[in-house]
Amino acid sequence: MESLAKAIQMRKQYLDILTEPGKPDTPMRTEGLVECWFSLGLYNHWQGEEEVARADWVQAASLSQAYIERELPTLTSERASNYDRLSRKAALAAALSGQESLARTFFSHTERFSTGLVTGHEERPADPGAVLDSMGIHPLSRVYSLIRLGRLSGFHGLIFPEASSDEAIWIQTDIHGLLETAEHCLAIGRREGLKSFAIETRLIPLLRALVAVLEGRGAAEEARKALVTYERSIRDMAGFYYIYPVVLDLKAAFPTVFTA
Template identity: 80%
Template sequence: MPESYKGGRKKWVASLAKSIQMQHQSLEDLNRPGRPDTPMRTEALIDCWFSLGLYHHWQEEGEVARADWFQAVSLSQAYIERDLPTLTSEDAPCYVRVAKKAALAAALSGQEPLARTYFSYTERFSTGLVTGHEERPADPGAVLDSMGIHPLSRVYSLIRLGRLSGFHGLIFPDANSDEAVWSQTDIHGLLATAEHCLAIGRREGHVVFATETRLIPLLRALVAVLEGRETAEAAHKALVTYERSIRDMSDFRRIYPVVLDLKAAFPTVFTA
């Protein structure tokens, strides 16, 4: 069981069994004849297959997990590629969650080239860009969300793509100001911006997910290793700390795929 799971092993076993049952029930409901094929239905199907992959992987059912993730990737591909030709800069951030889930599902199912494609989509969409060649995002407010999800999704995707500098971004150049500017920056500027977004969210009374705040120290540690400023041991400790912060099933669904992905993507860093 996850080390810090609230309620201990008995609670974890019951939660896992219930979660698997609920996902299968959701799949049955979503696939009932006559059910309208809406974007909301597609996103719900993606979530179901992605979550089932996590549960089956935890139970050491690798082949079943990969099949689940293949389903999630296929649905995500069809969803994004269908809308991409008419996607606007204003709407692009709305596709971040699906694109990132597609990237992670592709990586976890052994489709790394496809994963990189969808990490590229995630990076663009979370910046408010469709093609990546636009001059700047059209709607800064949609990019710098108060929960820090979009800037952190961009940071994660850029790290996975091996791009730590040489790009523009919406950042807060002044830590005491909430006025963002479109400027040349690097991964450190984006991490600081993500933290600023979370600070704004707390100040305004918005929900701030602990899974996002806990991710920042891990990404900082990984960047320090990739830049040659720190040893791999420090990043490995940060990953262990992040994994140990799984306290409920919601944490598990957010944290476990990141742990799996980083271990596979950076094996020389995250060694036992």
């Protein structure tokens, strides 16, 4: 990948800036550090430096853990969805560095945050519009987290009961209802002329194939084909950053499915 060396150089330069002596410890700095360590882990793993990559991901997970634990006591439902990207990245970093217990904690956080919930005991999200984004990011984060946690049913979700309506309701649903919600959100994005939903769209066939296997309805071979298709859809650094960690995580989390 021609732009990989440049991306590594830029991340290291940004890391140097963030770790300069006297740099104030702000949320933006913490998120920047997590981003740097997570990215460097991906780049190093791609180049075969697996031990170095694991050390990078340990750093990303550790920083995220301290940050999220500090924010949780005062986090509100209205703000929860702002944290699901960070917690999902932390979950992947923990999983890829061999810290599966910590990864499950982060996936649990992500599942709630992407639903607009803090504790999971709230009656419903305070701001449904904040979690039904037109790029499907929050719904897909929830779907992925629930699959990783082994929860395919027995929960509530924001669902579009009618394909022709953009009015969502909070009802009992399952993983299929959430996948349909994600697709509806992406359809809204297309109607609004958004062009950056393509990466998210590529994930849905893979998740559907995996769910079919987990429910005993589908063949592992179909899921493996879907994973290969997903991995081969990497076309640029943005795709690499989004797709590559998912591929690595699914192979490790579901070896009986994705290892022939």
